[in-house]
Amino acid sequence: MSTVDLEVSIGRLTLKNPVMVASGTFGYGSEYAGFVDVNAIGAVVTKGISIYPTDGNSAPRIVETPSGMLNAIGLQNPGFEVFEREKMPFLRKLRSKTIVNFFGSTVEEYAELAGRLDTVEGVDALEVNISCPNIKRGGLAFGADPQTAASVTRAVLRRTDKPVIVKLSPNVTDIVEIARAVADTGVDGITLINTLRGMAIDYRSGRALLGNVIGGLSGPAIRPVAVRAVYEVAQALDVSIIGCGGIVEWPDAVEFLRAGACALQVGSATFRKPSAAMEVLQGLEVFLKKAGHAMVGDLVSTVKVHGGGHP
Amino acid sequence: MEAVHTQAEVTKRRTLARSTLLIELRAEDLFKNGQRPAPGQFVMLGPLKEDSTDPFLNRPFSIHRLSGPDRLELLIAVVGRGTTILGSLMPGDRLGLLGPLGNGFTFPEPSRPVVLVAGGLGVAPLFFLAEELCACGVQPRLFYGAGSVDLLVPTDGLQAQGVSVKLATDDGSAGFAGFVSELLAQELLNQETPDAYSAACGPMDMLRAVTDLARNRGLDLEVSLESRMACGLGACLGCTVFLSTGAGRRICCDGPVFRAREVFGP
Numbered sequence: 001m002s003t004v005d006l007e008v009s010i011g012r013l014t015l016k017n018p019v020m021v022a023s024g025t026f027g028y029g030s031e032y033a034g035f036v037d038v039n040a041i042g043a044v045v046t047k048g049i050s051i052y053p054t055d056g057n058s059a060p061r062i063v064e065t066p067s068g069m070l071n072a073i074g075l076q077n078p079g080f081e082v083f084e085r086e087k088m089p090f091l092r093k094l095r096s097k098t099i100v101n102f103f104g105s106t107v108e109e110y111a112e113l114a115g116r117l118d119t120v121e122g123v124d125a126l127e128v129n130i131s132c133p134n135i136k137r138g139g140l141a142f143g144a145d146p147q148t149a150a151s152v153t154r155a156v157l158r159r160t161d162k163p164v165i166v167k168l169s170p171n172v173t174d175i176v177e178i179a180r181a182v183a184d185t186g187v188d189g190i191t192l193i194n195t196l197r198g199m200a201i202d203y204r205s206g207r208a209l210l211g212n213v214i215g216g217l218s219g220p221a222i223r224p225v226a227v228r229a230v231y232e233v234a235q236a237l238d239v240s241i242i243g244c245g246g247i248v249e250w251p252d253a254v255e256f257l258r259a260g261a262c263a264l265q266v267g268s269a270t271f272r273k274p275s276a277a278m279e280v281l282q283g284l285e286v287f288l289k290k291a292g293h294a295m296v297g298d299l300v301s302t303v304k305v306h307g308g309g310h311p
Numbered sequence: 312m313e314a315v316h317t318q319a320e321v322t323k324r325r326t327l328a329r330s331t332l333l334i335e336l337r338a339e340d341l342f343k344n345g346q347r348p349a350p351g352q353f354v355m356l357g358p359l360k361e362d363s364t365d366p367f368l369n370r371p372f373s374i375h376r377l378s379g380p381d382r383l384e385l386l387i388a389v390v391g392r393g394t395t396i397l398g399s400l401m402p403g404d405r406l407g408l409l410g411p412l413g414n415g416f417t418f419p420e421p422s423r424p425v426v427l428v429a430g431g432l433g434v435a436p437l438f439f440l441a442e443e444l445c446a447c448g449v450q451p452r453l454f455y456g457a458g459s460v461d462l463l464v465p466t467d468g469l470q471a472q473g474v475s476v477k478l479a480t481d482d483g484s485a486g487f488a489g490f491v492s493e494l495l496a497q498e499l500l501n502q503e504t505p506d507a508y509s510a511a512c513g514p515m516d517m518l519r520a521v522t523d524l525a526r527n528r529g530l531d532l533e534v535s536l537e538s539r540m541a542c543g544l545g546a547c548l549g550c551t552v553f554l555s556t557g558a559g560r561r562i563c564c565d566g567p568v569f570r571a572r573e574v575f576g577p
Contacts, residue, residue, distance in 0.1 A: 031546040056551060061549045220364045271541040
């Protein structure tokens, strides 16, 4: 078997391989350090942070659903200062890149936090969260409208020289329209997708199973929605796409690359198996070698579609 | 000890009470270098099916007993899809295990009297604590309540080791008729136990009632909390509990054992 070049570029950000762990599923990296080789993956995307500490929602915050889970954590985080002081020292030592996911409740808050993160050594890129379904102000409120999404992104870009990625929500009528508005600002990449809004009820008691009533659905249950979103945006736009949503094993990663993603995030699968992302990476490398591909890019946007019903 | 992610082998499976199974697992990695889990710690089991993502999440279980130099026992109430799958495991089957996780009980000095209060499956970690105390020459008292007699896990093994056990059932089919917190109130009424250590595990309403009692009697009480969990490691923040001060704590790694007054107020 030949060697394969796993390095990928997302705008100005270069990763040694295309596999990352998704925001909110890997803490700040150190939580999993005793169980897996965190250094093996391309990047750690941190749990989303805000300028000030955020408490999050009341319990219950998670519920299992068919091939997936709903969460309504509510972006609990210790705030920028504690993050920089207590979480960055571990992340800085990693040979994987560090991408900091962050959010605000106003455009100015997004901009201000981007400015602060710009000065933090060891932060390799920012992922702008305009797609969390679990908070009342901020999050999805900024990601559901093309003009608002673009103005948040522009405000962030003005305050940082680090690469900027924007994570988009599938909870919109036309994801291409939002992606185009964001891509036109000159961002380095787009992450597709955040969770889908969902709800579950205990049929006996009649109680909503989440304290917040509505939460975000993740896991293999949403993979077809995520693959579709990646495909639609890749067909329409020339922007680096990070595919995310229900990747559990390496064939799922290949599916996202074929749809048009150039890099990947493994999310809730890590809860099932701490080594999920590392195993996806290993499986992907073997697949690329066996198929005779020299680089990850050889697979990107290689989906074949059925032609017009003719044999 | 440091938690490990390993494969465990089912070595025993027995029905202990209605819909309640005891599963023994061999997991030598948890006992490496002379280390061993502590009472009050738990493990995550799963994936429940290797070839399917449904059910998706792993499940947390308190360690019920250590039953050998490389073995631990868990109590599993078969109540849903996940526990039905776990309940169908047979000796020889293997499954993923992450643990031991969480902080465990503060082990009291051997000179102190010990009162343990269990509600339903909350008895699981208190068995482990009771056995470790007996091994140190302490003979704890266990107050143990359940809905009815057929839901009670046998306690004769504990009694043989010197634990004094008092039972309560909601329907009066065994022991005291009523809640275990009511039994405890009655028992503590005539006794001064100023320097006792106590630990409780069970439903939140029971823990609240026991905390009220402990407050009035000056008992030093720890409670073990439970929650749905996704990761078990402090990463997902799915199990956060808000203390009486308003501060959020992760049950999986800041707990599951907390000072009762931190949770329910001073």
